[in-house]
Amino acid sequence: MARLSLRPDKQGYLLLAPAVFVYFLFAFYPMLDTVRMSFSSWNGLSAHRSFAGLDNYRAVLTADPVFWGALRNTIGWTVLAVLLPNLISFGLALALNQRLPGRSWLRVAFYLPVIIAPIAVATIWKWMYDPFFGLFNNLLTAWHLQSWIVDWLGDRHYALGAVFAAHVWQSVGFSMVLFLAGLQSVSTTLIEAARIDGAGRWAVFRHVTLPALRPTLAVVLVLSVVNSLKAFDIIYGMTGGGPAQSTQMLAMWAYTQAMQLGDFGKGAAVSVILLLITLVIVVPYLRWSLRPARSGK
């Protein structure tokens, strides 16, 4: 019997085929169906969808009292979520990359919140923010700082920030681990060579460490952007989008429209808008950040 033989490059396609099939079935096809649904009118219960043209987009963009606030919240959250937790993670990674006593335990401690389910994080923080019995307001009272007491989750000026603090607490460990992995792959030979040439700590960091971390940075930033744009669980668990929809986010608004209000067309339209925003941010960044690596071949 003749042996089945493929050229090595063709073997790659064969090995990828099952994963591509699963991706097509559970990710790509639903995406296409969502785009199609955004041009339809469907309540999720009827057997048929009727064509609605651009009605859903028109309704979302011109007659939805919540959409633009949700868009502002989503963009603001994304910008802050890309900057703040990652700055903290990077600092922690730099610190925990040093030979410190107990650094393994510290790494575990900072990573632990990542493995807690977001809805559990939401419940923990919601109780800590309880205006009457919660940890924060009781601590402020004990420290005679009653003037600092606010309705953390009920005042629109503070609610989104309060939820964001919980998000930072939970997400810092994940990026920290990625940065740590990146730092450990920085060539020690290059660092030693730079020091021998007289480079100080800041010069070594700027000209050796940071460039070596570029692929890691790209991964961390892309993941941060994508995860921020689809922020849902923690907001759902802590505020439900309130008070008065002031903490509403696009991902949650899409869910609300479809699964709670039964307007799948509008929910799909919000999802498509969110997808376009994601692509506009992520694709150019990826092309820019990976270009020098390709030209170096």
Next chain:
Amino acid sequence: MRFKQVVNRALSALVLSTVVGGAVAASAQDLKIWTLTFDSDEVYSAWTEIIKAFEAANPGVKVDLVRRSTDEHKAALRVAARSDQGPDVFFMWAGQGLGGEFVKAGLSKPLDEYYKKYGWDSRLTRTSLAPSKIYPGGRHGVPYTFHGQALYYNKALFAKAGISAPPATYEELKADAAKLKAAGIPAFTFGGSVNWHLMRLMDNLLETKCGAEKHDALKAMKANWGTDPAVTESFRELHTWTANYVLTPFLGIDQAQSFNLFMANRAAMMLEGDWLVNQLREQKRLNDFAIAPFPTGTNRLYSFAEYYYVSKQSKVPDLAARFLDYLQSDAVQQKYVGILGSMSVNTHVKYSNSDPLEDKWREIFAKYNQTFVNGDQGFPLDVTTEYFRIINGVAGNTIAPESAGKTLQAFINNRK
């Protein structure tokens, strides 16, 4: 050769077990019931016993009860709507806004033949039956419970404020709130993060300021929210209450946190339903509280019904109807009186050895012939969401009371 024999025998065993298993499954009757998580352990125990007894009385029947939180229950029903994996019987509140959505989508089986067969019209209360008749083409759903909502007040806090009797008019209610405030006691506690909690106050204010007929027209979206001065007055009253007489902060807490505050005697009143009696019983605080209807002046009780609907896709509709008949039977309703609801929907139930709060609820139910329903059951879902946003906006000072009605009307006008 030996390997081939082993494989062939294994395959034959697999096919045989599938056929036999399938035959066994086909002969047993399964009844799938989807409902919400229950308010108390008492209710869960009651349901467990009811199901066991029904199965014992119907050999070969297995009842599978699935409980979910509210949002998950609605989502599961949508996902199952077009499949054969859905329930035979499902819980949903009555009214156009909630149960009506499923009826309009053709997912509820009309039950006229079972109403005739089991005589539900002569067994169940008139008020609870009313929502089954609102749909063209047949009767949908069977009443499960009928709930009223009223003012629960802390007797000790009322006494501390010098209030000797519950308010009989809206002016008295406001005067009592002022007395409570003077005594350093917030009149109400609400969980603002669950929008329907504060909505109850708004609904009662609309009933008070607009009157019954206009209120119904507004909720049916046949009257104009933007131009009626009584609507603006209602939203102004809401703002007055939330700014002066509700325990703050409240917009960031839910109804469970609000109840904890009520138990901690941090506020004098809650606007809650008859189910609270069970919760107070579990807290052993029945003697500390009393009940009075919200004094709207219209002689209508603020109430809603909970229903069980038979799915149009059910393969066992007769069994489903039989279970619902059993659930509402004289024997079951008498045995679990006060547990499934303060007042049974079965008119044959006799009440004895009940708590004063349950007696008070029965007095309230007997007094009122007419009802008005919660806003989130009367409105379509998208209008409810906007109604919630505006109520919270007025309470949170982000929407002026004068523009609240116009904002809601603009949303209604933009709907297709």
